[in-house]
Structures are given as structure tokens and as C-alpha cells.
Amino acid sequence: MMRYVLITAFVALVALLGVGLTLNPREVPSPLVGKPAPNFQLPQLHEPGKQFSQKDMLGKVWLLNVWASWCVTCREEHPVLVEFAKSGAAPLYGLNYKDERKDGIAWLKQFGDPYVLSAYDRDGRIGIDYGVYGVPETYVIDKKGVIRYKRIGALTPEILKNKVLPLVAELNKG
Amino acid sequence: MIPELGQFALALALCLALAQGVLGIAGAARGDRIWMAAARPVTQGQFVFVAIAFGCLTYSFVTNDFSVSYVASHSNSALPLPYRIAGVWGGHEGSLLLWMLMLCVWMTAVTVFSRHLPDEMVARVLGVMGLVSIGFLLFMLFTSNPFLRLFPIPPDGRDLNPLLQDPGMVMHPPMLYMGYVGFSVAFAFAIAALLAGRLDATWARWSRPWTTVAWAFLTVGIALGSWWAYYELGWGGWWFWDPVENASFMPWLIGTALIHSLAVTEKRGSFRSWTVLLAIFAFALSLLGTFLVRSGVLTSVHAFATDPARGVFILIFLSVVIGGSLLLFASRTARIGLGGGFEPVSRESFLLTNNVLLAAATGSVLLGTLYPLALDALGLGKISVGPPYFDAVFAAVMAPALFLMGVGPLARWKKASLPDLAVRLRWAFGVSVVAALLLPFALGQWSALVSLGLLLAIWIAASSVVQLRERVRNAASGAGVWARLATTPRAYYGMLLAHLGVAVFVVGVTLVKGYESERDVRMGPGDTVELGGYVFRFDGVREVNGPNYVAARAEIHVSREGKTMTRMYPEKRIYRVQNQPMTEAAIDPGFTRDLYVSLGDSLGPTQWVVRVQHKPFVDWIWGGCLLMALGGLLAASDRRYRVASSRAREQAYAAAPAR
């Protein structure tokens, strides 16, 4: 009896470790998926006088991308976003996170601006509300203002094609 | 040329490891004396080649050969020589080479110190260790070669991680690996005994000193790691239940159980299958630790650079070695006899109960370490299991085990009586209860946890005194006290010392957790802060240049009741190459307390954030570990393990029927 238990337990352990190899321990799924996007009201990056709020987007399916000029991965992700913006599948908004205003603007000037507009989160407060812990992060938000998907780390053409675009199409239908 | 030589030496070592495995195991199976005899020199040859490889890598480090990829990423021309040497094991590949070297040291030790064992046994032990060695050499050559060249050759190296530029780095990994790898000897003895179909008291006696020595090394290795974290990480913590720490702690716990279980098996010939299982588990947990640290399945403070290919390799290796052992175990246990009998109340039972508690403690640590992984794998969300969980669970499981430590050694083998034990221990119990209730008042503030911790520690110490007293009294009459003490075997003193070490350790943990205090203050020149009766005066910061860093060094004047006690120099360093800030805490160690000062951020030209900590009895934690390790070494040096060339014993082994 004892030995069967032992061997079964060992096989289970090895299987677990094997599955573990395919997982990323550092990726924390957001509990916000399926919940309404937290409220915010922030000045815009380019025009500090104007405000932007997630409420402005009710009735639309849109993407919120958290970025910063100091973030290396954002630079890798950037061409993908530019492509996405060109396709016009959904409006893409930026959240410029813990950045200097002039650095952020210069960065967009240099690499191209895929965003309809970027909100400016100087001290990262809204970032915490959205559970941001690594930049870049991207949220897909539906017409009712509910977060439907969150990507931690860079968007890739594959993720865009297999995950984001079908989701956006489906949400637009509903 | 030298790196290629090193690689060639590793390849040759692999060939010899293959030969060692085959000659040892097949030789013993066929009863071929020549094959069996050949296993020894082949093992020693493997040691020579691995040592050559290790020497080659060290040479590349010492001569700053940045054409070697591993050297380029773990060293720098400005790195001081001792750290260039320690840098050999500063990364994944080199630490594996250190691991291999340690394995060879242990194997060679077996060839040297086991001359009095039957050839068949030694051949099997070496054969099993050869198989383990094959696995690690293949792992190194195929996924983690330290000798790979880099082109173009970088002008300088990327430097050793500043955290590792510390004397702790020189000592901690070799000690830890000696312990980790040492359990492979206990494992090999167990497998050899299973292969021979002879699990008996002699097997237990042969593997006991090896297990104890490996355990002692592991104890020192873990303690050094904890001490290093304490002074190097700069926040004064000494144990964080990080997966890497757990990876070294689990084999230690099972190893502790194994030492005690071997005692029962040697003395009474019983619980052999359990003992064998523990030997397999101890090594399995060493391998599991290797997997956890090097595969990247768990996040940890000090994991190596990880690579899934390495994870897959170790996992396969682990499955083959441990899976194979368990299958072998399963196919042989039916034939393992019961051994000598004993009553439910007896020293055997106490030892085994402690065994169960230690195994449960190990299981709990394993559960906590792997639970987040399991939930994630099942798609049930991500959680973290951290110090609050482990502290609570571990203390709860170990408290009864500590209590039993006081009773077990006094109980008679075979049959003991509880009323009798109660009478013999009543004074020890009374003294510890009273002392535990009153001492916390003397120390400042009464708390239940402090009182409980002290109770257990004093209980262990007091019952040790009772043991020694009874031993002297009950010894054959006629001899004087000193003569009786002198004839008491070293193994006995070893046990007493190790148990006292546990008591000292418990005192340290209890008091530092109960009474440590700290203050975070802003300090400018002349500012003072008072903590634990000491006054710390900040006498300014000046810039100093190290060999490969610049530092802001503060001077802190410490006084007590107006009398100057010491000056402390905490630093904030920036290592030039990796541009990484490091907090170098200043510690004034003491028998009853450590003063711990670390420098935080600079708040302007002369203002700094300073954290001062008062840590009562913190050094007892590591002192206790040291006593445990010394106790282990003392026990392992007992005369009866050294009686060599006992022909009668060998013949008896050869003639004994397999049961």
C-alpha cells in the first residue's frame, strides 16, 4: 500500500514540476479582469489643461496601454502598437506612467505616436489603482467600461492576432 | 588552451564516471573481484580530472581570461583576487563544477575510509555514486558548460554580482555543497544495501558517520548562508523562508530525521525500510533543491540565471535517479524484515515520534514551497506563501519535537516507563517552567511566545544535565567521576553537544524575535539616537574608494551611560561596473546583543536616513548551529566507527543470509 502511495506521489510531483516549467512565476493575473475599470481623471500628456477619464470612453471598445519613456520593453513593443493603431481595429489610449512630461512627449515624437491621446500619471497613483506592476501593460475595456483582458508585458503580433483582435471583434458585436 | 584542457578533463571524467558506475554495480552483481577492485582507482582518477577542470576554470578567473564566456559574465579585472577565486562558483555553471568537485571529494573519501568494508559493498556504493556523477557531468557538458568561449573577446568582464563580493561567498557555497552532496553517500549506501538485499544493522552502522558528517557540513553551510544574509542584505533579517533557503533546509530536516532513524536501525535493527526511505528522501530533496534553484519555476531572491532546458534536464535526471530508487525500494521492501522488537514506550518510540515530527515539518515546508506552483498549474490563481505561514506552521510542528528531545535520551531502549521518566525529569521540568515564566520579566516584557521558547530551550538543557548526571552515577561502580566521564563514548558527548546547540539556537531565535528593536531616523552630524540603552551619535559621512567601488562611509559613535563603547562604519557602496548600490551594514557583535547600523538614502549634503537596530542574542542562532555541527563531527569521530580491519565483521557480513 505504502509504496504505491509513495510512487504515485512522486509521479505527481514530477508532473507538477514539469507543468511548472511551462509557467511564468512572475506573471500575476489581474483580479480586475471582469471588473469595471477603476475611475480616474487625469491631465492629458500633450495638453495639460485637458482632462481624460475612463468615463469618456463608455460605449466604445478600447485599449489602454501603460507606457513610459524609461521603459526598455516599451520600445520593443512600440512598433506593434503603431501597426495596431494603423489597422484602426479599436482606439488605443496611452497611460504615461511615472514619467517626465517632456521625456514622454519627446519619446513619442521620436518613435511615433500610436495613441489617440495619452493620460499623464505623474506619481503612478492610477497605475496602482489599475494594479500595474510592470510596464508595459495593456487593458482591453468593453463598451460598459469593464476590463475584459489584461496583458502584462509587451504585446506581440501573435497575441494581438490571436487574443486581442478576436476579443475586440466579439465585444464590438455584443 | 587552458579552458579547452578543462573541458577535455571533464569529458575524461565522464568516461571514468561511466566506468565507475558499470564496474561498481555490474562487478558486484557478477561477483567479479577485479571489476570491483577497479572501481576504487577509477573513482580517484575521476577526482583528479574534475580537480584539473576546476583548476583550469580557477586559472581562467585568476588570469582574467575574458574569452571564456563564464569568466566574462562573472568577473572583472578590478575584482580583488579572493573574489575572483570565489567567483568560480559565483554563477550557475561554475557552482555546478564546485558541486561535481565536492561529489568527487566524497567519493574519494569513500575509497579511502572504507577499507574495512566488504569490497562488494564499497563497489556498489561507488557504482551508485558514479551514476549520480554521470548525470551531473552530462548536465554540465550539455547545458551548462563553464568553458565556452566568447567571440569577440570583451575588453573586460561584467563583474561579479556585488552581493557576492563578500567573505561569506568564499565559505558558504563550499560548505553547503559539501552537505548537499554528502547526502549522496548516505543515498548510495542505502541503494547499495537495497541492491544487495541486505538491509541490516551493519549497513546502518556503516552509513552513520557519513550521514552525520554530511549533516554537519550542511548545518554549517545553512548557518553561514543565514549569517551572510543577515549582514550583507542590510535589513537585519536572517531567514526569509525563500524557496532557495527552503531548498537547503528540507534536506537538513530529513537528514536530521535520518541520523536518528539510523540510530534505531543500528541499535535495534528495526524500521529499516523507513530509514532507507529517509536516505533516499534526503538526497531527493537535495536534487529537488537543485531543480528549484536552477530551473526558474519559483521566484526567489537569489536564484541563478535560469534556463528551461536546464530545468528539463534536472527534472529528467531527478525522475530517473529518485524514481528508479523508489521502484527499487518498492520491489525490495517486502523482503525487509521487522528487526528487533520494542515497546510503544521506549527510546526507539521516542526517536521515531521525533522522526515523524521532523518528516511532517519537512512536508509542511515542501507544501508551502510548492503550493503556489500547484495552484498555478491547476489554473486556480496565484498566491504567495511567505514567512507568516512558515513561522506559524513550523513552530507549531517543532515545539513538540523539542519537548521530546528532553525525554528521548533518558528513556531506555526497548522498554521504558513513563512514571519512571516523570520522576527522573521532575526537577528539570520544574526548573525550566519556573525559569521560563520568570526570565521574560527580567528581560523586559513577558510574552507567551518568549516564555514557551525559553521553556523548550531550558528544558533541553536541563534534561541534558540530568542525563549526564545519571550516566556518571549509573556507570560501573569503582571508577571515579572523571574516569567515568572519560570512558563515555564521543558519540554520547556529540549528541549532548548537538542538543545543547538546539537549545542555544532556540534561545537566540526566541529572544531576537521577542525583543529586537529598531529605529529609522534622519541624522546629520552630531545627531544622536538612543536604542536599547545605547546612544548612537552620527559623526558625518565621508567618501572612500574601494578597489572596485566608491562608498559613502558614515562614522557612528556608540556610547552607553556616557562611556564610549565602539565606533561603527556603515557604508553605502556603488559598485562601478554593475553600477549597483549596496548597503554595507556595520555590526557590533556581542554575546548578548548585536548592534546593527545601516545607512539609508542621503537626504541632502549632510543628512542621511539611518536605521539602527538592537538585536538581543542574535548570534546565539549561529552559535547554536555551530554547536550542532561540532556535536555531529564529535559523534562521527567515535572510536567504534574507526575500528578498521575487523576481519570478523567482514566475514560475518559475507556469511550472513539475506533477510
Next chain:
Amino acid sequence: MLSKAITFVLLMVLAVAAWGKEAAPVAEDPVLERRLQTLSAELRCLVCQNESLAGSRAELAVDLRNQIRERMRQGQSDEEIVDYLVSRYGDFVLYRPPLKLTTLLLWLGPLLLIVAGLAALFYRLSRRREAPAIELTGSERERARALLSDSGRERL
């Protein structure tokens, strides 16, 4: 060199001028700071490999500590603050996993291990007492004595 010397002298002058002042605590409110310390020691820093929020020097950890401090000042209880963090980052931030269905085994596991282990041990022990130990034959006994040549001595 000279400038360094001057700085040093200046520093000394400043030092003497400021002699004997009690150092100010980093935090304005030490009681709140202690509460923050206790709470954040049980929370995990998300960006670091494996550090508590209290111990980490990462920027996000500093932000989160500020956020917690602010909420404490607003009079929120520890539970409210923890609930807020969990609603944003999930149970991952908690070093003390909450007791729920999925963590039942985690919290009960140690107890189960002890109970099962002790039960198995006592079962074995009682069975062993019923089954008489295998007696050695005379010659076996002799061999055993040869094996354990110094068995007369007390051993551990």
C-alpha cells in the same frame, strides 16, 4: 584635495554647531510607521524577486508604501487596506495566504501530516507488539554478536 579639506573643516564646524541634537525619526508619525512596518512585512513586493513590501527598495514598493500610509492617515483599517491591494493585485500580494477553499490543503496539510504520521507510527508499533520479533537462531546470534562486537557498550 584642498577643497576636500575645506569641506571637511566646514563639516566639522557644522557638526559642532549641531552637537547633541536628538535625531528626528524618518516618519512624522512613528506609531503609524510601526503599523505600516508590521502590515507591509506581510505583503509581497510585486516587482522584486521575493521580498516583502517592507524590505524592498523598488520604486513600486515605495509607491505602495506611500499609498498605504496615506490610507492609514485617512483612517482606514488594516483589513480595508489589504482588501484594496488584493482587489488590485490579487492574493499574490499576501504572504499569509487567506483561508479559502483552494488554500484549505495548505493550511490543514501540516496537521494532516502529523496526524497521519503519528497514526501510522502507532499502528505499526501496536502491530509489532502483537507479532513477536523474529528470533535469531543460535548461529545467527553469534554472527550478530561478531558484527556488533562492542554491543555491550551503551550506544546512541
